[in-house]
Amino acid sequence: xxxxxxxxxxxxxxxxxxxxxxxxxxxxxxxxxxxxxxxxxxxxxxxxxxxxxxxxxxxxxxxxxxxxxxxxxxxxxxxxxxxxxxxxxxxxxxxxxxxxxxxxxxxxxxxxxxxxxxxxxxxxxxxxxxxxxxxxxxxxxxxxxxxxxxxxxxxxxxxxxxxxxxxxxxxxxxxxxxxxxxxxxxxxxxxxxxxxxxxxxxxxxxxxxxxxxxxxxxxxxxxxxxxxxxxxxxxxxxxxxxxxxxxxxxxxxxxxxxxxxxxxxxxxxxxxxxxxxxxxxxxxxxxxxxxxxxxxxxxxxxxxxxxxxxxxxxxxxxxxxxxxxxxxxxxxxxxxxxxxxxxxxxxxxxxxxxxxxxxxxxxxxxxxxxxxxxxxxxxxxxxxxxxxxxxxxxxxxxxxxxxxxxxxxxxxxxxxxxxxxxxxxxxxxxxxxxxxxxxxxxxxxxxxxxxxxxxxxxxxxxxxxxxxxxxxxxxxxxxxxxxxxxxxxxxxxxxxxxxxxxxxxxxxxxxxxxxxxxxxxxxxxxxxxxxxxxxxxxxxxxxxxxxxxxxxxxxxxxxxxxxxxxxxxxxxxxxxxxxxxxxxxxxxxxxxxxxxxxxxxxxxxxxxxxxxxxxxxxxxxxxxxxxxxxxxxxxxxxxxxxxxxxxxxxxxxxxxxxxxxxxxxxxxxxxxxxxxxxxxxxxxxxxxxxxxxxxxxxxxxxxxxxxxxxxxxxxxxxxxxxxxxxxxxxxxxxxxxxxxxxxxxxxxxxxxxxxxxxxxxxxxxxxxxxxxxxxxxxxxxxxxxxxxxxxxxxxxxxxxxxx
Amino acid sequence: xxxxxxxxxxxxxxxxxxxxxxxxxxxxxxxxxxxxxxxxxxxxxxxxxxxxxxxxxxxxxxxxxxxxxxxxxxxxxxxxxxxxxxxxxxxxxxxxxxxxxxxx
Numbered sequence: 042x043x044x045x046x047x048x049x050x051x052x053x054x055x056x057x058x059x060x061x062x063x064x065x066x067x068x069x070x071x072x073x074x075x076x077x078x079x080x081x082x083x084x085x086x087x088x089x090x091x092x093x094x095x096x097x098x099x100x101x102x103x104x105x106x107x108x109x110x111x112x113x114x115x116x117x118x119x120x121x122x123x124x125x126x127x128x129x130x131x132x133x134x135x136x137x138x139x140x141x142x143x144x145x146x147x148x149x150x151x152x153x154x155x156x157x158x159x160x161x162x163x164x165x166x167x168x169x170x171x172x173x174x175x176x177x178x179x180x181x182x183x184x185x186x187x188x189x190x191x192x193x194x195x196x197x198x199x200x201x202x203x204x205x206x207x208x209x210x211x212x213x214x215x216x217x218x219x220x221x222x223x224x225x226x227x228x229x230x231x232x233x234x235x236x237x238x239x240x241x242x243x244x245x246x247x248x249x250x251x252x253x254x255x256x257x258x259x260x261x262x263x264x265x266x267x268x269x270x271x272x273x274x275x276x277x278x279x280x281x282x283x284x285x286x287x288x289x290x291x292x293x294x295x296x297x298x299x300x301x302x303x304x305x306x307x308x309x310x311x312x313x314x315x316x317x318x319x320x321x322x323x324x325x326x327x328x329x330x331x332x333x334x335x336x337x338x339x340x341x342x343x344x345x346x347x348x349x350x351x352x353x354x355x356x357x358x359x360x361x362x363x364x365x366x367x368x369x370x371x372x373x374x375x376x377x378x379x380x381x382x383x384x385x386x387x388x389x390x391x392x393x394x395x396x397x398x399x400x401x402x403x404x405x406x407x408x409x410x411x412x413x414x415x416x417x418x419x420x421x422x423x424x425x426x427x428x429x430x431x432x433x434x435x436x437x438x439x440x441x442x443x444x445x446x447x448x449x450x451x452x453x454x455x456x457x458x459x460x461x462x463x464x465x466x467x468x469x470x471x472x473x474x475x476x477x478x479x480x481x482x483x484x485x486x487x488x489x490x491x492x493x494x495x496x497x498x499x500x501x502x503x504x505x506x507x508x509x510x511x512x513x514x515x516x517x518x519x520x521x522x523x524x525x526x527x528x529x530x531x532x533x534x535x536x537x538x539x540x541x542x543x544x545x546x547x548x549x550x551x552x553x554x555x556x557x558x559x560x561x562x563x564x565x566x567x568x569x570x571x572x573x574x575x576x577x578x579x580x581x582x583x584x585x586x587x588x589x590x591x592x593x594x595x596x597x598x599x600x601x602x603x604x605x606x607x608x609x610x611x612x613x614x615x616x617x618x619x620x621x622x623x624x625x626x627x628x629x630x631x632x633x634x635x636x637x638x639x640x641x642x643x644x645x646x647x648x649x650x651x652x653x654x655x656x657x658x659x660x661x662x663x664x665x666x667x668x669x670x671x672x673x674x675x676x677x678x679x680x681x682x683x684x685x686x687x688x689x690x691x692x693x694x695x696x697x698x699x700x701x702x703x704x705x706x707x708x709x710x711x712x713x714x715x716x717x718x719x720x721x722x723x724x725x726x727x728x729x730x731x732x733x734x735x736x737x738x739x740x741x742x743x744x745x746x747x748x749x750x751x752x753x754x755x756x757x758x759x760x761x762x763x764x765x766x767x768x769x770x771x772x773x774x775x776x777x778x779x780x781x782x783x784x785x786x787x788x789x790x791x792x793x794x795x796x797x798x799x800x801x802x803x804x805x806x807x808x809x810x811x812x813x814x815x816x817x818x819x820x821x822x823x824x825x826x827x828x829x830x831x832x833x834x835x836x837x838x839x840x841x842x843x844x
Numbered sequence: 845x846x847x848x849x850x851x852x853x854x855x856x857x858x859x860x861x862x863x864x865x866x867x868x869x870x871x872x873x874x875x876x877x878x879x880x881x882x883x884x885x886x887x888x889x890x891x892x893x894x895x896x897x898x899x900x901x902x903x904x905x906x907x908x909x910x911x912x913x914x915x916x917x918x919x920x921x922x923x924x925x926x927x928x929x930x931x932x933x934x935x936x937x938x939x940x941x942x943x944x945x946x947x948x
Contacts, residue, residue: 060848182935185926225924253915260917606925626927640928640936643943651946682946703944718910743909753933777909804909811917818914823921 091207095839098199098209101161102837105171105197106213108154110828113173113193117826118697118721125149126822133177133189133219134824142178148193149173161199171197175217181642187221188645188678193828206840214834218647218827220677222699222725223812224639226749228625230511230805232781234267234635234755235763241284241497243444245787245795250504250804251511258600259608262805264502265624266515267634269783270758276480276490282520282587283499284438285594287322293507294596296322298614299589300435301573308432308459310528318460322521323573324434329426329527333568335581337422340562341413345547346425350418353534353542354378354403360396361385375410379403398537417536424534425546431581432459433525433551433571438496441522442474459526462552462583475552476522476585482555489555493585503595510595512611514621515634517591524583525551551581575616590618604628635756639727639749641701647677647827653686653705661691672715675724677827681705684728688712689736697825699725710736713745719816721823723808724778728764729753733782737769744774747809749781760784767793768801775802778809 116123125148132146150172161167177191193215200208226232230249239245251262271279290296291303300323307319309326329335340346351374358381359369365388373381382400389397399417406414413419438444441464442454454464454474461468462475469478480493502511527549533541554563563582572578576589592599592613603609604625611621624634643649650656656679661671670692677698684705693715707726714722725747726733733748750764757763763783768774770792780803787801788794795801807814812823 183926183928183932185923185928185932187921187923221921221923223921223924225927227924228920252917254917255914256916602920604925604927606920606922627925630927632927632929636930636933638928638933640932642936643939649946680944680946682944703940719912753937775909807912807915807917811920813918813921815916816912816914 094201094207095209097161098167098201098207099211099837101157101167101169101199102197102209102211104157104160105154105169105199106195106211108157109149109152109171109173109195109197110193110215113148114828117828118822121820121822129175129219129826130822130824134187134221139180140177142180144177144191146175146177147172148175154197166202167199168202169197169199171195177217177219179644181645183640183642185225185640186642186645187223188642189219190644191217191219192833193217208840210838212834212836212838213832216829216831216833218645218677218829219824220645220647220699220827221824222678222697222723223823225625226637226639226781227747227779227809227811228263229781230262230264230779231803232265232267232624232637232779233785234265234269234637234751234782235784236268236271236279236281236492237266237785237787238492238495239500239785239787239794240266240281241438241444241495241499242787243439243497244797246800247500247787248505248800248802249500249502249511250802251509252805252807252810253509259602260811261599261601262509262511262810263601263625264511264513265634266513266517268516269635269756272492274487274490274492275484276493278490279492280516280518280587282493282495282518282585283591284444284497285519285521286437286439286498287320289498289501289507290594291322293503293594295594295613296596298596299573299575299593306434308434311459312529315459316457318434318436318440318456318524320436320440321434322436324432325571325573326430326432326528327569327571329429329431331569332431332581334579335562335565335567337426338413339565340422340425340549341411341418343549345549346421347410347412349544349546350412350415350421351375351378353417353421353536353544354382354399357396357399357403357536358382358385361389361394361400364391364394364396365389375407379407395536395538402537420534420536421544424532424544428530428532429546429549430528430530431525431551432528433523433578435521435523435586437498437521439498441524442496444497458548458550459528460524462524462526462550463522463585468550468552475554475583479553479555499591502591510599512599512601512621513591514624516620516622518587518620519589519591519593520585520587522583522585523578525581526583527551551583553583553585556580575614575618577617588618590620592621593618604630638751638753638755641678641680641699641727643680645678646680646701647829648679650679650681651683653681653684653702656681656686656700657691661688670711673712673724675700675722677825684731686726689738694724695722697721697723697822699727701727702729702731704730706731706734708734708736709742709744709746709748710739711743713743718808719819719821721808721812721821723747723806723812725749725809727751730762730764732765732767734767735769735771735774737771740771741773742771742775743777745777745806747778747781747806748776750783751781752783755783765793768795768799769793770796770799772796772799773802774800775804777804778806779803 113125116125120126128146133140152171154169154171158169174194175191177189179190181188196212198208198210230251249264254260266281268279268281297303305319306321306324307317308324311317355372362369362385367388370381382404385400386397391397402416455467456465464474466472466474469475471478473481477494480490481488503509529548531543531545534544535541554561556564558564567579576586590613598610598612600610605627624637626632661673663671666672671690673691673694675694675696675698679698679700681702684702686702686707689708689710692711693713695715707728714720716722728750730752733750735742752762752764765784766782786794808821812821814821
């Protein structure tokens with residue numbers, strides 16, 4: 042027990058010592074730490090701590106800037122209701138005048154980037170304040186191009202709450218391009234500068250459909266048809282003629298106004314068994330006496346009159362022979378007939394015989410084939426003057442020529458005398474009818490005007506249903522044809538005989554004769570007006586009526602904005618008709634059509650590419666977004682220095698942009714908007730020196746874009762220096778946008794036109810016509826803001842105080 | 845070990861538990877639970893959040909030309925009435941040789 046107590050005492054003494062040992066050890070450890078910490082330089086710790094803080098704050102500030110730029114990019118073009126979207130448009134793109142530059146626009150100020158704060162605040166109470174300011178400092182130098190240069194300054198300040206003396210400020214700058222993609226050329230559904238001989242082509246068809254507006258009648262698509270590089274010819278009129286076609290146009294108001302009716306009719310009084318021409322839009326008759334301007338003296342050499350007189354004189358000579366008891370002689374004409382008459386007179390030798398009187402008159406007065414001095418001939422002429430009826434009627438080219446055969450001009454036409462004045466090859470020369478023979482005649486080594494042979498059926502300008510008006514500019518004339526004749530008659534003539542002699546004057550076909558061939562009754566201007574309405578017709582000859590403006594076909598005043606942007610009315614029904622020779626432009630401007638184009642300020646380009654390959658690699662990546670082709674991402678005005686741009690692998694596009702190619706062609710296949718309309722997305726492609734080529738691997742092509750190929754500088758007669766659209770023998774090409782080219786060829790020997798039976802359909806996209814349109818309640822946005830991907834300025838600033 | 849040591853050990857454990865509980869509660873209160881959708885306002889400091897809309901790719905329905913029930917146009921914009929004059933084209937041709945000439 043004593044030992045136990047001693048042991049216990051020893052153990053107690055040990056435990057107390059152990060605790061003391063632990064305490065002293067801990068105190069010693071603390072003393073060592075205190076001594077060690079005390080030997081550190083306190084400033085370095087602070088600096089280290091501040092470095093760590095600053096790095097973190099710098100990262101946060103950069104993140105805040107990135108968040109701002111992402112927000113701006115996502116909203117500036119795509120979210121119409123957002124403040125960013127509306128602020129830029131209301132401050133920069135003013136309706137009335139350009140803003141005063143430089144212009145400062147606050148986009149976000151002040152702004153707390155929530156995503157950044159969310160990320161950075163875990164265990165660390167951070168504050169961030171940001172601002173984004175847009176500065177616009179330059180406008181495009183061209184009045185027609187509304188575009189601005191600017192930059193966005195992004196500033197973010199970050200600090201830790203409670204430690205405001207440690208702040209980090211990040212500043213960066215991004216280039217900005219602001220552009221209104223609209224241009225004066227947008228109002229055109231079709232613009233062709235050079236002459237094209239396919240406007241009446243029946244085997245390759247062009248259909249144009251313009252825009253319509255439900256609340257403003259002045260919005261109308263325009264079509265410019267040019268005649269630059271017209272083939273060399275003597276014809277002073279180097280115009281474009283569009284052939285009327287009854288089946289297509291009889292329902293249009295203009296048709297009824299021109300002809301007074303819209304039903305078909307035929308000439309009355311056609312003898313039984315004679316073919317009836319039942320394709321007249323209008324017909325009428327006038328006695329020869331009422332025509333004025335012409336006289337029977339002009340018919341002294343007319344075959345029908347001369348032949349009939351020769352028949353009568355032959356009968357008179359035969360009568361002399363019979364009375365003399367000798368055999369008659371064969372039928373003779375002209376000088377031979379005169380000799381026959383002499384012999385007859387010699388045989389009969391009875392100056393009081395009526396037959397001999399007639400023969401004597403013939404022998405004394407006839408001069409070869411000219412019988413004008415013969416008294417008896419004059420009686421015949423007077424009878425013609427009393428009995429002739431002049432008949433005329435109007436019809437279309439398809440009724441006179443077989444316009445649906447291939448080859449130009451259509452040759453295989455033969456019509457009866459009454460209707461033969463234009464097309465019947467028997468009446469012309471060189472196996473052509475009179476109309477074509479006259480224009481193919483060589484004058485000073487050139488055909489007078491071969492282009493007038495391009496007869497057929499005009500292309501469709503008012504849509505497939507002929508219900509949407511367009512305003513057609515250029516030297517564009519409607520064309521239809523008149524066929525005319527002096528009708529056959531039988532009458533009694535009181536020759537030198539006791540009883541009148543019946544004569545029959547056959548139909549005198551009034552064939553076509555060029556108006557520079559004067560001296561004929563065919564080219565002598567008549568007194569009265571033969572036309573029923575609107576146009577002028579004062580010639581007897583069968584002819585083309587080709588001086589009515591093509592717009593006449595619409596039949597009523599056409600409301601439009603004039604070149605100065607004011608509501609106006611063009612009246613195609615006024616007489617005399619007037620064409621619109623030049624494209625629309627402000628009063629006082631006289632820019633010829635061949636000079637039309639689009640200038641661009643390269644400093645306003647948002648993207649520049651050396652080659653088309655670079656462009657495609659960046660703008661049309663193989664991102665697999667859709668399964669049937671690549672997607673083209675548009676971002677404002679994009680410039681490509683050198684083509685050829687092959688978009689055949691691209692089937693849809695997203696965004697809004699103008700692709701301007703300095704030199705090179707562009708190949709297109711099917712190309713549509715990725716987003717369903719109505720959408721502000723739009724694509725415009727402008728080729729300064731190149732052609733559009735339709736992908737030959739794809740038929741039934743539909744392209745949703747504005748396509749412009751205007752060679753710069755313009756008006757060259759070199760066929761290699763023209764902007765074309767090469768249709769590559771496609772059957773169906775649809776352009777939903779518009780098409781503006783130097784040259785258009787629907788049929789081409791090199792198969793660069795349409796296939797036989799092919800169709801080019803151009804519908805003017807309302808979003809191209811005016812990119813600020815409202816479609817089904819959705820207001821489109823014509824502006825585009827591009828933000829550069831590169832920081833053109835970047836800096837940090839440490840210190841400062843919290844905001 | 846004797847009772848004193850147990851007391852020291854247990855007191856340290858309980859102290860650590862108390863501190864950790866307090867820390868956990870405090871940290872939960874600081875972080876927001878939901879995202880507030882709002883619009884930025886330049887006039888005052890407000891919380892602005894980015895609206896995360898999923899990218900909508902609306903596919904165009906075939907090759908038909910769209911037909912609109914209602915179409916209206918504003919007046920022509922002033923710059924669309926301007927016609928580029930020949931001197932503008934001359935100027936552009938000169939600038940092509942400078943700004944338009946991109947060297948890779």
